[in-house]
Amino acid sequence: MTIKTFLIEHDEVDGGTHFTNGDTIQGRVIVEILKEAEIKSLTLIAKGYENFHLTDVFLTSYGSRRNSYPTVEFFYKVKQDLLKTGPQILGEGRHTFPFSFKIPDKEMTTSSNWAHHQLKAKLKQPRKRDKKVKTKFLFQQKEDTDEFQHMEPQHVCIEHNFKSCGSGTVTMNVYTEQMAYKADETLNIKVEINNQSTVSVRPKFTIYRKQKILLPRQRIIITSKVLQNLNKADIIAANSRVTVTKTIPLEKLPGPICGVAKNEYQLKVCLKPTRKFAEQRILVFRDNSELVPQTLAQLALMNNGMNRQPEYF
Template identity: 40%
Template sequence: MTIKNFFIEYDAINNDNVFTNGDEIKGRIILETSKEMKIQALVFTAKGKARVVWHEHYGQNQHRVYWANEKYYEVKHHILREARQDGSEVIREGRHVFPFTFKIPDKRIPSSFKSSIGKINHKLKAELKQSMKLTKTTKTYFTFVSKGDMDTAGLLDPQYGCKDKKVKVFGSGTMCLDVHTNKMGYQQGEALQIMAEIRNNTSRSVKPKFTLYEKKSFLAQGRRKLYIQEILKDKAEAVEPSSSTKTVTMTITIPTELPPSILNCAIIKREYRLKVLLDIKYSPDAEVKLPIIILPRTRATKKQEHDHYRQQQQQQPAASYGFEAFGASNYPTWNSTANPAAPPPMDHPPPYEEYPLHPPIYADNL
């Protein structure tokens, strides 16, 4: 066998190994041969695309396939091409390294995504072409997270929703729920503050409940497949019957590992909603839903992380000894960090196949 190894690799630019718009990816194509060989061409390709496909069954032994594709960029570089008169390049025995550089387009491109019926892939591929032989291909994927779109309408505007409800079963009267949030866009790890004003003019008590949930939508050929996943749930104390207006405040911290929203893909969307409801026994709940957009956190490059670590080390005061040192007011407490270290790499969120999926729901008001 002439080709012993053929693979492609790239260098990480931060501890998370995540790239974004405008980043430059540097890597290499590795080719190891056991003897001299001729190559027609060696081609490097970088590609970003989305694909959706699912099956729906109609009656006995009848089904239909719904699918859609969307491409965002495709860049090709000919590492080796027909350099000789016979249309081939001679490669000697041994290990050969072919470096490449690729810049991710700085435009609206959706983040990497993967589920059982849809995916958004960002891929690096190398093709080795030889005369009278099948083309050999190797590929690898990189994680891309789109920059937060700060031009989204209403991103930083306060959000508001209200709902009035009449109670007729096992009670009487009306209640009103007003919900306010400071804005619509939040970064991973940021606090979401909620204020709910409740006027309970009924003969029954009600309990406020708060839920942050995720909507994953897949669209193809005029159809939509929707999955709902609850992220966080909390509740407040019950509001007694026939009481005056009561204001309930709640703070929810957005999980740092929660994937950002995907709103710039025509066939795959990942959206978030905040739902506040008044739980009423034996009666439909009064509920308000507000949109939430999760923005990606800013990731530092390896050089920035290294420079920040060195700066902290230089600012660290020299250790002192004796009774005066132990009595000093600036002595580190148990929660302080005496020897700062570089932040540990953050684990990537689990693939979406691991999340329990609810049956598809086609209601447009979710």
């Protein structure tokens, strides 16, 4: 056996035993070799994830659609190659490979007790089975979210090529002034549409409410449409370029219900072909940030008008 010791060590966080959002983890992978050996690669993977059973419910005016399945959510996954110059010949003795990575400074929605945060090292040698070693580290979510991050503007660009109901390409750029909003603020949206196709299209704006309930080893997400726009005048003709602006007063959103689950709103922007035979929706943009932080009662989810028709703006 060529490799005697293969392990991961990491330094403790300053002032406590738990790492948190934005902290930097520093450590080293130690490889002790009994005789000279070739190492093809040595990689370190840091990841945070949670395994849970997801129940996804979508409420409509006609009833509800339900889908339930086991899944895994990754909060972050960082991979580093510790052999900076490629394959190496390591001599007899103890070899140390330092590493450093920063935990993303973002909120990680989790039922905490069932989340996993770990470091994993993988060593490859020619004509030998890969060697792997893992170690866990303690993580604690920050109580205060980063408000500066929520104030940053968003921009998404999507392109679609028509094939079945026409020909040509349409491009959509969507801009919002920030990522998160309060209930008394106004959401301003700018959409730049370059329609170089044979099909006229119409932008459609919809806000969905996603209610997330975190239970041990289980997550329930209930989605319902709460605001939508049906402006028939916003038709983008074929072979034209148009900028559309939309103002959405967020006080129209349903108010909070006291309880234990997380409430967030998502903005969806799509272009819908105006021809009757062209039914598909295209160019979907979703703002997955939390528009209005709220809470609601777990036991009252299905009995508080969630399946009513959405309001129009």
